[in-house]
Amino acid sequence: MGKRVLITYATGAGSTQEVAQAVADALAAQGLEPTVTRAQDAGAASDYDAVVLGSAVRAGRWLPAATNWLSTYRRELAEMPVALFAVCLSACDDAKPEQLETLRAYIATQAEGLQLVDTAIFAGKLDYDKLSILLRGMLKLMRAPEGDHRNWQAIQNWATQLAPRLGEA
Numbered sequence: 458m459g460k461r462v463l464i465t466y467a468t469g470a471g472s473t474q475e476v477a478q479a480v481a482d483a484l485a486a487q488g489l490e491p492t493v494t495r496a497q498d499a500g501a502a503s504d505y506d507a508v509v510l511g512s513a514v515r516a517g518r519w520l521p522a523a524t525n526w527l528s529t530y531r532r533e534l535a536e537m538p539v540a541l542f543a544v545c546l547s548a549c550d551d552a553k554p555e556q557l558e559t560l561r562a563y564i565a566t567q568a569e570g571l572q573l574v575d576t577a578i579f580a581g582k583l584d585y586d587k588l589s590i591l592l593r594g595m596l597k598l599m600r601a602p603e604g605d606h607r608n609w610q611a612i613q614n615w616a617t618q619l620a621p622r623l624g625e626a
């Protein structure tokens with residue numbers, strides 16, 4: 458039987474859910490047994506052999522559902538291989554590298570004490586129609602690049618190289 462891997466995620470507008478599903482599909486293709494669940498519904502980490510946790514980024518931080526789940530199960534997570542990912546616009550081609558560096562440092566603080574296997578920062582998707590007027594106005598002022606910037610090949614490649622390392626549990 459393949460190792461059981463929990464892929465859990467926090468999303469605001471849905472793009473991170475699709476990234477989590479793509480990660481799960483790539484892990485399944487490598488013989489692992491992935492379960493994809495929203496962080497709010499994820500339950501105990503100890504039911505799995507390894508965990509992949511991902512979140513959308515808002516205002517430079519993961520969403521609370523992801524950080525709450527991480528703090529709830531941090532002790533269990535210290536005993537198993539864990540990979541982390543973020544979905545954001547800082548990873549778009551024309552983004553400022555210093556924003557990416559800040560995000561990397563933030564993720565490193567989240568990873569403290571974990572058996573971290575790998576971290577990835579993926580370009581996400583911004584659909585102004587899915588946002589409230591307030592958020593839309595704010596992001597337009599910040600000139601956030603609308604559109605789907607997700608690189609499915611990069612996501613698949615990351616998950617494929619991750620599989621054997623998660624499976625070593």
Ligand SMILES: Cc1cc2nc3c(=O)[nH]c(=O)nc-3n(C[C@H](O)[C@H](O)[C@H](O)COP(=O)(O)O)c2cc1C
Pocket residue numbers: 467468469470471472473474513514515516517518544545546547548580581582583584588592596
């Ligand atoms: C209110 C809001 C704030 C955001 N803040 C950031 C940010 O600080 N840094 C960043 O790189 N991307 C930021 N983004 C872009 C999102 O991370 C990106 O659109 C991501 O794909 C959203 O994922 P989701 O569809 O799963 O919610 C923000 C988006 C929104 C709507």
